[in-house]
Each structure stands twice: as structure tokens, then as C-alpha cells.
Amino acid sequence: MDIELIGRSLRDNLLTPIPMCFALGIFSKLIHGGIKIPKEFYYAISIYLLMSIGIIGGHELAHEYQAHGVATIWKPALITLLLGCLTPLSAYAVLRYIGKLSIADAAGIAAHYGSTSAVTFIVANDYVGNQNVAVDAYLPTLVTILECPGIAIALIIGAVGMSMQKRSESSARSNGLEDDDEHKGKLWEALHEVLTGQSLMLMVGLLVIGFISTLVMPADKFQVFEQFFYNKNMIFRGALCIFLLEMGLVTGERLGDLLKVGPFLVAFGIIMPLIHGFVGCYLGKMAGMSLGGCAVLGAIVSSASYIAAPPAVRLTLPEANPTLSMTAALGITFPFNIAIGIPIYFWMAQMVGAPMVAKETKPPSLMVPAVSRPAADKAGEAKPAEAKH
Amino acid sequence: MDIELIGRSLRDNLLTPIPMCFALGIFSKLIHGGIKIPKEFYYAISIYLLMSIGIIGGHELAHEYQAHGVATIWKPALITLLLGCLTPLSAYAVLRYIGKLSIADAAGIAAHYGSTSAVTFIVANDYVGNQNVAVDAYLPTLVTILECPGIAIALIIGAVGMSMQKRSESSARSNGLEDDDEHKGKLWEALHEVLTGQSLMLMVGLLVIGFISTLVMPADKFQVFEQFFYNKNMIFRGALCIFLLEMGLVTGERLGDLLKVGPFLVAFGIIMPLIHGFVGCYLGKMAGMSLGGCAVLGAIVSSASYIAAPPAVRLTLPEANPTLSMTAALGITFPFNIAIGIPIYFWMAQMVGAPMVAKETKPPSLMVPAVSRPAADKAGEAKPAEAKH
Amino acid sequence: MDIELIGRSLRDNLLTPIPMCFALGIFSKLIHGGIKIPKEFYYAISIYLLMSIGIIGGHELAHEYQAHGVATIWKPALITLLLGCLTPLSAYAVLRYIGKLSIADAAGIAAHYGSTSAVTFIVANDYVGNQNVAVDAYLPTLVTILECPGIAIALIIGAVGMSMQKRSESSARSNGLEDDDEHKGKLWEALHEVLTGQSLMLMVGLLVIGFISTLVMPADKFQVFEQFFYNKNMIFRGALCIFLLEMGLVTGERLGDLLKVGPFLVAFGIIMPLIHGFVGCYLGKMAGMSLGGCAVLGAIVSSASYIAAPPAVRLTLPEANPTLSMTAALGITFPFNIAIGIPIYFWMAQMVGAPMVAKETKPPSLMVPAVSRPAADKAGEAKPAEAKH
Amino acid sequence: MQLHTLKKVTIVTEDSLKNELKRKICELGASGFTCREVQGYGSRGARSDAFASNVEFEVICPEAVAHAILTFVSHHYFEQYACIAWLSDVQVVRGARYAEPVGTTP
Amino acid sequence: MQLHTLKKVTIVTEDSLKNELKRKICELGASGFTCREVQGYGSRGARSDAFASNVEFEVICPEAVAHAILTFVSHHYFEQYACIAWLSDVQVVRGARYAEPVGTTP
Amino acid sequence: MQLHTLKKVTIVTEDSLKNELKRKICELGASGFTCREVQGYGSRGARSDAFASNVEFEVICPEAVAHAILTFVSHHYFEQYACIAWLSDVQVVRGARYAEPVGTTP
Ligand SMILES: Nc1ncnc2c1ncn2[C@@H]1O[C@H](COP(=O)(O)O)[C@@H](O)[C@H]1O
Ligand SMILES: Nc1ncnc2c1ncn2[C@@H]1O[C@H](COP(=O)(O)O)[C@@H](O)[C@H]1O
Ligand SMILES: Nc1ncnc2c1ncn2[C@@H]1O[C@H](COP(=O)(O)O)[C@@H](O)[C@H]1O
Ligand code: NA
Ligand code: NA
Ligand code: NA
Secondary structure (H helix, E strand, C coil), X not given: CCHHHHHHHHHHHHCCHHHHHHHHHHHHHHCCCCCCCCHHHHHHHHHHHHHHXXXXXXXXXXXXXXXXXXXXXXXXXXXXXXXXXXXXXXXXXXXXXXXXXXXXXXXXXXHHHHCCCHHHHHHHHHHHHHCCCCCCCCHHHHHHHHHCHHHHHHHHHHHHHHHHHHHHHCCCCCCHHHHHHHHHHHHHHHHHHHHCCHHHHXXXXXXXXXXXXXXXXXXXXXXXXHHHHCCCCHHHHHHHHHHXXXXXXXXXXXXXXXXXXXXXXXXXXXXXXXXXXXXXXXXXXXXXXXHHHHHHHHHHHHCCCCCCHHHHHXXXXXXXXXXXXXXXXXXXXXXXXXXXXXXXXXXXXXHCCXXXXXXXXXXXXXXXXXXXXXXXXXXXXXXXXXXXX | CCHHHHHHHHHHHHCCHHXXXXXXXXXXXXXXXXXXXXXXXXXXXXXXXXXXXXXXXXXXXXXHHHHHCCCCCHHHHHHHHHHHHHHHHHHHHHHHHHCCCCHHHHHHHHHHHHCCCHHHHHHHHHHHHHCCCCCCCCHHHHHHHHHCHHHHHHHHHHHHHHHHHHHHHCCCCCCHHHHHHHHHHHHHHHHHHHHCCHXXXXXXXXXXXXXXXXXXXXXXXXXXXXXXXXXXXXXXHHHHHHHHHHHHHHHHHCHHHHHHHHHHHHHHHHHHHHHHHHHHHHHHHHCCCCHHHHHHHHHHHHCCCCCXXXXXXXXXXXXXXXXHHHHHHHHHXXXXXXXXXXXXXXXXXXXXXXXXXXXXXXXCHHHCCCCCCCCCCHHHHCCXXXXXX | CCHHHHHHHHHHHHCCHHHHHHHHHHHHXXXXXXXXXXXXXXXXXXXXXXXXXHHHHHHHHHHHHHHHCCCCCHHHHHHHHHHHHHHHHHHHHHHHHHCXXXXXXXXXXXXXXXXXXXXXXXXXXXXXXXXXXXXXXXXXXXXXXXHCHHXXXXXXXXXXXXXHHHHHHCCCCCCHHHHHXXXXXXXXXXXXXXHCXXXXXXXXXXXXXXXXHHHHCCHHHHHHHHHHHCCCCHHHHHHHHHXXXXXXXXXXXXXXXXXXXXXXXXXXXXHHHHHHHHHHHHXXXXXXXXXXXXXXXXXXXHCCCCCCHHHHHHHHCCCCCHHHHHHHHHHXXXXXXXXXXXXXXXXXXXXXXXXXXXXXXXXXXXXXXXXXXXXXXXXXXXXXXXXXX | CCEEEEEEEXXXXXXXXXXXXXXXXXXXXXXXXXXXXXXXXXXXXXXXXXXXXXXXXXXXXXXXXXXXXXXXXXXXXXXXXXXXXXXXXXXXXXXXXXXXXXXXXX | CCEEXXXXXXXXXXXXXXXXXXXXXXXXCCCCEEEEEEEEEECCEEECECCECEEEEXXXXXXXXXXXXXXXXXXXXXCCCCEEEEEEEEEEECCHHHHCCCCCCC | CCEEEEEEEEEEEEHHHHHHHHHHHHHCCCCCEEEEEEEEEECCEEECECCECEEEEEEEECHXXXXXXXXXXXXXXXXXXXXXXXXXXXXXXXXXXXXXXXCCCC
């Protein structure tokens, strides 16, 4: 993939309505323009997008399951879980020991980078589709798997770190234990909040709904929901334009913060995703995922959450400065990924040698459903999402 | 229809996205999850749904009218009006004399059960369609006819009952008459509020709009509105998913009230609809309606209003406890109907022997429009809603 | 075009869902009905409509540009700019010297009539399409050109007029100069606000986005955005129904003001548009525009702004009574144009002899792009918007 | 700056009473009001969703009007509706405008 | 009309604290509260978009409860969260309802 | 708990003035503000739809700043815009923060 190719791919990626709407939002804020999306409209669109990722994810998963059982998906799912546990650790280590940030700030930012961004997933999915490469049908499932563990682990690191620090600082003070208990209470609350939070509940809930209905309903009855929610169709596309316009407005509003956060965080917001993205692509390939799947996995692993993580961090680690994490996640990593990260992960996926079509692996016997294991020899009919529309 | 058939029909009915979204809403509240639909989004969707019922109703009515004049519709319309007057009476009698509720509470709840629920109509319509049975095109008209009279009659019963009670209690007090006048004023206000309320105005207004435009516009010009509003199309379906998610959230929030209202009201919320539903099916058959039409009529007669009735009752009969009526209407009858009521009404319609295709009746001569009575002999070409799409 | 034809055209124009929704809104307010569109829903729809005008405008402009370079568009664009400068002057002169309004009121109203109404554009566009007459693809560009200059010029007239009046009134007072400075500051601010206001930024921003993406993206990739935003498609049509319902509600709320503003303003609100509309049609024809284009140009020139102008006028000319301008723009001219103005402009365009197909003119050499001038001889393949869908 | 000491009446109640209360406040002599949607919790439970929410009115008025409004509210709303109402002292700019009872309709 | 002089506590803070604050206010003895979304600007910058906005609570309560609430807020929110809180005097209709600390949950 | 007695300025006016007022309030020395959309009715009629609605500002500040803000509002808004403004006394927690005029921009 030489320079010219990268240039063309950038152009094809960026000069399309969705990223340009993001740019328009930023531009509007820079010139103090009057574009204003009502908060309720923004919320409505995010609800729609989350439901859409969920239900179509469940729908595709059901097809995958009908065709291959769990043969194709068990390894990628495990790998994703592993990545969800590793990325907050690596992010924390870099922020704390190289960046010298406070425990709270390091843990707070790590929570964002340990989780994922649904919009980055959608754009990556799209980009890969535009390269005429199929993606694995179960990818939305991986997004939901990736959402939580990273936040939980980073919050635990932060809470434990803070309480150890406090104890060592004032081992004489009497309220050490109380504080500890309170911290634990808050931690529990925050974990509950992530697990039952809007984004996870909508995605998982609709995933289950999509899965079950696909198995139960005749295909032509489900079709109307697919039309409404499918991410290549007009409603999804249009909603995404408006959503990214608003994201651009929010980012533009915070651009000034870029100067405040200092060069380390800017570098972190670019380099960390590249590292995480590479690991994602590599492990994805190891798990037998296809080229498209590896690239998208790289993108979602690299991306930082700016919807689920912020309120959870704000509640559990109030000492963490929200400006730092929001600026990094939304002001640096998100546009970086949208603009050039995603093509790079695609290229990485090619480099690590991901195959065009996913491999099937026999799962450990305890994972095979006793009854409904469908014929695994029909591997040839694997029907990737793209091919269908 | 044996047990197995019922089971399969239940499964086909319930394991589809729309009811499952309702269940997700309830589940989210039960585990104190974070799903939250902005109020404005919910209002926006209800406006869309009401407009949709209206305009498509008018559109179908125009087709019916062009094909049959008023021959097919005059009897069902009269029957529906009759049902709108009977159901509040039966509900009031049961609540007051069997349930021993106060006058205000009995009348308040009766107002809810005398009116109807638009969402129940949609789901019933859908269910019948899924059984590959056609429904009569004028059904949305019946929904609008059914909306009002029940509320009005129940409110009048309540107001009269309360004032008689007060007078007998304190025939000596001097302010009896004043109170009476005030009550009458309030009653008028509440009736005005129901008649000109959002739901009736949107439905009737759009019904007229749909009727006129269908007669005036070339069919291909109207088509784009049909695409947007038609209840089998993607936008309507998608909107309904989100609407029922919110309804589930509201129901879940109030589930605790189920314990408070006591077993009588729970039984009432299940048995009353079955009785009303049966009467609806039976009278529908008498009026010459088709199998599908009778089933849907049963469903809408049985259903209780939770949008138009509550504010009207709150204003005229403030002595009525809103928890009782909302819990019965939204917490018991609505989910009961969605889950098992509708298949039962369908079965009832079969039992009473409703024919697959509606009968035509010559209306009393004063109802026949002098001029534009189209050829009534083309009965064979009656083109039910389903067949068209 | 005899009386009967006008009657039929009126009927075809008015007895369609969009104008009837407007009427329903007015009716609902007249009977104090309960229809209520949440403000956020209204805002959401206007954002969508503005984006839609922009992106589809850019898309059509790109096609036009690819087929004809700037040959077809440079003259209409200049003419539109000229009209944007003339109409505020003529409106001001009539209001001030015939209507004897105060400087502030005259300038304030002139700002509204110097700008344009996006909804009138859409309805006009539609009307012309319904007559099976093609419109020029670059018309949305003209709407954006027309939006600003009129507001700016009227505000400048008002500001200068007010300060001259103040100075002559009190040449002795010392704070004359300060006031002047402050006024200039406010004027700047207001001009900035118009130029970077929501409506212009969304339209121009999306126009650029639509233009670029059409040039860069493969047509089938862009198609999904066209489906979402195209003004003949269902989402646009449906959104317009709801938007006009709300416009009807707002108009109905202000109908009482009609009595207050006096007969002069009512006459102004009908006659001024007719004059402006005629000039628009005539100059459009001079610029080589097609019949459809001239009619739509007449409609947008005649129309008065009620979205961009009001806040700008309120800030710069607070002495102007907003009731006057809103009543004229929204209560008189808008419904007049929707109901009968548009057919009249169409008839005017026929009268001035606008051709069915636009003429191409060689632009002054400095306007011809050096490189990418496509073959101008393929004029025959000009593919008007209507023909495509 | 001259300031007039007047009363501010605040009423929080069910939003279905909004239209009536708007009318009543003006009938009872206030020159205007400011209102907004609010959520709340009290003896009648939570009022924070599409089927149950509150409206809050603020009225600047002379003491007599304030008492008339509070009397109306306590007689007509307290028993049957979710409602709270209170009074506080405020210093109002150009307060003369609001110091005399008027009688308009919104 | 009999009026009780009570305290009104007003708290403006980050909306992510809304659920906790609802619970706490009732635990500390208030009989209810009224709350709404607001925008704001202060030492922690602007709070006026989807990612940062405020909630405002108003609580009518006796002085002791008011102090308990303000103490809670100052210990738990002032250091780390955008927050402002103040007290004012109000005359409440049927104030006896709000004059004694209660202990419910919303 | 130590409380500072400060002034609370409340301004209700047309929402098109929101941006200007935000800026002015801070320029005149307030350390922040809280604002929200409201509806209203007054001498200039109803302000309750998409084409006419109000914004309400609350500002906690020392008396001098309060007077500066009210003076600005009465000079610039009272004549031409729908507007009402009043002052009240409040006891503010950690009031020292708001007791001195500052001069930032939002
Ligand atoms: N102690 C309180 N402080 C502030 N607002 C209250 C209080 N109690 C009740 N409210 C408000 O008044 C409404 C009605 O209260 P209630 O009639 O007690 O249910 C509630 O929904 C709250 O908005
Ligand atoms: N001087 C003030 N007057 C009124 N509200 C204020 C003031 N300062 C801060 N606030 C509100 O309190 C919130 C938090 O303030 P802060 O913690 O200073 O950022 C702000 O977002 C405002 O809503
Ligand atoms: N007496 C009043 N009490 C409370 N708010 C008022 C009062 N009068 C006016 N307002 C508010 O101030 C705004 C402007 O009032 P006005 O300038 O009189 O039209 C109104 O829209 C209301 O929101
Ligand atoms: Na990540
Ligand atoms: Na019923
Ligand atoms: Na114009």
C-alpha cells in the first residue's frame, strides 16, 4: 500500500458526508456559528444507534449461529474479552509511569481507553465495506463484549491505588477504614451503573431481541426491522450525519482544551490507539478472524469510550480531571481514528496476514450446544453481511 | 385451536421485536437500569403514531368508500358507537357494585376502559395480518369513534354520582348548588379537552386529510406519504419498537403499584377485557364484519386508554386515585392484551363465526350519498389492506 | 390559463397532506385544541430540512457542474444576488413612505421580505414538479444566496436611519457618538449572527458537503444519503407534514394579531410578494432560466423569512415591533404563497415566456475554471431533478 | 436603582393544571408569571415521567394578590393534587408595574 | 392564610450526581424535593451540553435538615464537582407538613 | 456551617438575549451563573413557543455586582424587550468565592 494508495483511501474515507459533517461541527464552533442540535435530538439519535447496533448484531449473530454454531465465534469472543482486560492495564501503565499522571487521572483515562466507541465501530465497519472486503457477522457482539471490562478494571485499579495511597499518606488518621468502605460502595455503584447503563443495556438487550426474532420470525417479517436499523440503510446513515455533526460541535467546543492538556496526552491519544489497534489486529488474526474483521477489531480496541465511561469515572474517581479524559478520547483519538486510524488498522490487518475469509475452529467441547449444532460442513455458504444487500 | 397451536401463536406473537422491546423496558426498570427515553422523543413518536393511524385510516376509508360507498361501514360504525356507550357502564357497574370502589374511583377507571388504546389496535392489526387474515379497511375509523364517548359517559356518571352523594350527605349545607355548578363547568371543560385533545384531533384531522388527499391526488403522488406512515413499513415499525420500550419503562416503574391495588383490580384488568372483547367480536360479526375485523374490534373494545383518559379524569374527578386506573390500564390490561388477549379475541372471532370476507349491507336510505354512490356490485374486488403491500 | 384551470390547480395544490396539515394546525389553535409539537421535535425537523436542502442542492449542483460547468448557473446566481439587494429596498420604501411606518418597523419588516423562506421553496419546487415541468438543478444554491444580503441591507438601512434621526432630533446631546458606536457594534454582531446562523451554516455547509461527496463518491455510495434527504422521498415528505402542522399552530396562535396590524400591512403582505415574485420571474427569464426555475425563483424572492430574520432584527433593531413582521411574514405572506401565490408565480413565469429548458450562456472568461470545464456541447443530456426519480 | 419590595409566589403542581392555573393567576390580579417544567418527589410519590410531571409557577405580585393566589391553590389543589406553594420576599426593579392588581387573561 | 417560615435549600451541581442526591436529600429528612435541568457557568467552566450539564434541586425543609443537606453537599461535592448551594427563607403554605424531618426514599 | 449573606439576581428575558447576557453578567463581575429555558406571560404577551420564549438567569453575587447587572438590564432591555428582574437575599455556602467581583468570560 504505497503513498498514493493511502492518499486515495484517505480521500475516499474523508470526503464523504459523515466525516464532513463532523468537520462542519468543529468548523461551526471555531467561527462561533449558530448550529445547535437539541440535546433531546442527540439523545434520540444515540438511542437509535445503540438499538441498531444491537438488533442488527443479534440478527447477524443468529445467521452466523445457524450456519456455523459457535465454531467461528468462540475464539474472537475470548480474544476480545482478553483485550478488554489488557488495554486498561497498558493504558494505565503508560499514563502513570511514563506520563507521570496522578493515580486518579491515569485510571480515569485508562477507563476510557479500555472501553470502546460505538461510532468508531460503525465508521470502521463502513470503511472496510467500502474496500469491498467482507466483515465477520458477529462483530457487533464483540463491541458489546468490549464495552464493560475495561471500565471496571480501570476503576478498580484507581480505587485500590487511591486507597493505598491515602493509607500510606495518613496511616495515623482514624477515618481510613470508613473512607475505604465508602470507596468500595461507590465502586460497586459505578460498576452497577456501567453494567446496567443505557448503552450496554440497549446494545445487549437489542442483541438478544435481534437474535431471538431472527430465529423465530420468518425472514420476510423481520425484514422491515432490518430496513429501519441496518447500518447501510438510509435512516442509519442520515442519523449518523446528524450525530457526527453534534459530535463535531462538542469536539469543537473543547478544542481549546487541547492546549491545556499538554503534548504528552496528545501523543498518548495517537500512539496508544496505534498500539492497541495493532494488538487487536494481531490477536484477531490469531483467533481466525477475516481481514475485515481484524481491521474492525483493531479499530474498536484502539478507540476510547466517550459515552459509557465518563459518567462512571466521574462517580467513582471524582479526583480524576474529566477535561483530560474527554479531550483525549473525543478531541484526539476519535478524530484521529476516523481520519487516518481506520485505514491504518486495515493496513495492519493486511500486514499480519489476516485471511479474506474467516477460519472455523472447533470450540472446546463444553461450549458446543448439545442439541442444535447445525451442520458445520456447509462452511462454504458463509454469507457475510455485505453480500446480502 | 388446540394448546399447541396457542403456544405457537403466542411464541410467534411475543418473540418479535415489538413486544420484546416492551419487556426490555420493564426489565430495565426492575434492575434499576439506565435506559431513558427523553420525554420529547416519546412525544414525537406518539404524534407520529397518531398521525399515521389517522392518515392511513383515511386513505383506506377512501378506498373502501370508492369501492362500496357506505355499504360496508355504516353498521360497524354504529356498533362501535354502541360499544363506546356500553363499556363504561358495564365497567362502572362491576367496579362499584362488585368491587365496592368509591364513586370517583369506579367512574375514573370506567373512563379508561370505555375508551381505547391505539397501540393495542396496532398490535392487534398486526397479529391478524400475521395469521394471513385480511382486516377491514375502515378499522382505524372505528378506533377514532371509540376514543371519546366512553370517557364522556364515565365522567358524567362520576360527576352526577358525586354530586348526588354530596347532596344527600349534606342537604343542609348552603354551597351545594355552587359546587354543582362548578362541577358542571369542570365537566364541560374536561369534555372539551377530550374532544379537542391531542390524540383525537390528530387522528380525526389526519383521517380527514388522508381521505381527501386519496380522493384528490393521483395514487402515485400519495404513495410517498403511505411509505412514511403505513403501519407495515419500516418507520412505523421502528418507531413502535422505541415507543414500546418507553411504555415498558413506564410500566416497570409502576409495577410496584400492582401490589397496592389489590387482587380485585388485577382480576378486573383481565376479566373485564375478555368480556368486552367477546361482546366486541360478537357485535362485530352481527354488523357483518370479517374475521380479522371482528378480532381487531374485540381487541380495541377490550383495551383501556392510558393516553387520552388520564388527564381528562384527573381534571374532572380529582377524587379518583390515578394510581388505580393507570395500574389497571397500563400495568395489567395492556400487557395482558399484547401477550395473550389478542390471540384470544382472534379465537373468539372464529368461535362466533365471523366470515373471512366482510358482508355488505344496504344502509338506511338517509345515509346513502345522493350522487357519488359507486357501483355496489363490484363487491368481489374488495381489496383488503394486506393484499396491497 | 382560465378560471377553471386555476381552480383545479388550486385544488391539486391545496388538497394534499402538506398544506392540509398547515390548515389543521391553524384549526387546532382556533378551537383551542390540544395538538402540541415539542419544541425540540420542531427544531429537529428544521435541522433536517435545512440539511436536506443543502446536501441535495450540492448534489444537484455537482451534476449541473459536471454537465455544464458554470455555463448555466452564473447568470441566475448574479440575478439572485441582485434580487437579494433590491427587495429589501423596495420593501423598505413602500413600508416607510406609503405605509408611514417608523424607520425601525419599516427596516425590520424589510429584512424579513429581503430574505427568503425555505419551506416556500420546497412547496414551490414541489408544485412545479407536479405540473410535470422540470426545475433547474441549482435552485437550492439560489436559496442560500438569497438568504443573507436582504437581511444585512435592511438592518444597515435601519441602523443608519435610526442614528441619523437621533442625531437630528438631539444634535445637542453628548452621547450621540457613543450610541452610534454601540449601534455599529450591534450591527456587526447581528450580521455575524446571520452569516454564521444555524440556517445559513447548515444549508451552505451541507451544500459544500453534497457537492464534494458527489464529485468524489461513487454514485451508488451516495445514493443512501439521497434517499434520506431527497425532497421527494418519504422522510422529507413526512417531516414536512409535521413541520407544517407546527407552523400552522404558530400561525393560528398569532391570527389574532392580524386584526391589530391593520389593513395596510395585510395588503402589503399580499401585494409586495406579487411584485417581487413578478420581478423574480422576469429576471429569471432574462438569466436564461427554465419555466420551472423562473416560477420557483419568483416564489422564493417573494417569500419572507421567518426563521433567520427575526432573531437578527430583534437584536439590532429592538425598536422594531416583532408582532408586525411575524404577522406579515408568517400570518399573511406564507399562507398566501402556499395557497395561491405559487400557482400565480408559475403563471407569471409562463407569461414572461420562460422556456421549458434552460439556456446556456458563456460566462465571463474569468469565471470559467481553467482545467475541469467539461464538454459544453452535451447540452441535450441535461437531466432535470424530476426526471431522475 | 430603586427597588420595590414585593412578594414572589412559587407553586409546584401537576402539569395537567397548567392551563387552569395560568388563567387563574391572571384573573386573581397578577400582571404575569413565569413557568417551567420540573420534576419532583413528595407525599404523592415521584413525578418525573411522561405520565406524571410537574410545572412550577413564579409570580411577582403585591401581597394581596399573593394571598389570593395561595388561597385559591390551597382550596382547589391541596386536597386532590400533588402541590406545594410558598412565598418569599423579593426586591423588584421597576416594581411599580407589578405592585397593583390587574386583571388580564393570558 | 397561615404560613410557616421554613428554609429553602437550593443546590446546583453536575447531573451525574442526580440519583445520589435524590436519595440523600430524602435520607437526611426532607419530605420531598423539586428538581430540573439547568445550564451554568462557574469556576469549573461551562456546563451546557450533552456531556456536561447541571441539575438544580430545591428543598423546603426545617433548618436542621437544611444544615444536614448542606453539610453533606459541602463534604462530598465541593472539592471534586461543579457545585453551588445556598439557603433562603420562605413562607410555606400548610408548612407543618414539611416542618419535621422524615426519612423516606424516592 | 458558615454561610455568607449575598444577593441573588434573577432575570427573565427573551432568549435571543441569552448570549449577550451570559457575557455581560461575567464582565460585570459575577463569578458564574445558572440559566434555563422558561415560558412566561407579561405585558408583552405570551412567550411560550419556538418563535418566542424566555430564558431565566440566576446569579449569586455581592451587592455591588448585583446593582451593576440590574442597571445594565434596566438600561438596555427594559424599554425594548420582554424582561423582569429582581433581587433577593440568600445565605451561600462557601460564599467567599462569590463575594468579590471577578472578571472572566464564559
Ligand atoms: N419538601 C419539598 N421541597 C421541595 N419541593 C417539594 C417538597 N415536597 C414536595 N415538593 C414538590 O411538590 C410536588 C407535590 O408534592 P406532594 O403533593 O407532597 O406529592 C412534588 O412532586 C415536588 O415537586
Ligand atoms: N455566581 C454564581 N451564580 C449562580 N450560579 C453559579 C455561580 N457560580 C456557579 N454557579 C453554578 O454552579 C455550577 C458549578 O459552579 P462551579 O463549581 O464554580 O463550576 C455552575 O455550572 C453554575 O451552574
Ligand atoms: N408578574 C410577573 N411575575 C413573574 N414573572 C413575570 C411577571 N410579569 C412578567 N414576567 C415574566 O417576564 C417576562 C417579560 O415580561 P413583560 O416584559 O412584562 O412581557 C414574561 O414573559 C414573564 O416570563
Ligand atoms: Na479501547
Ligand atoms: Na375499551
Ligand atoms: Na424575499
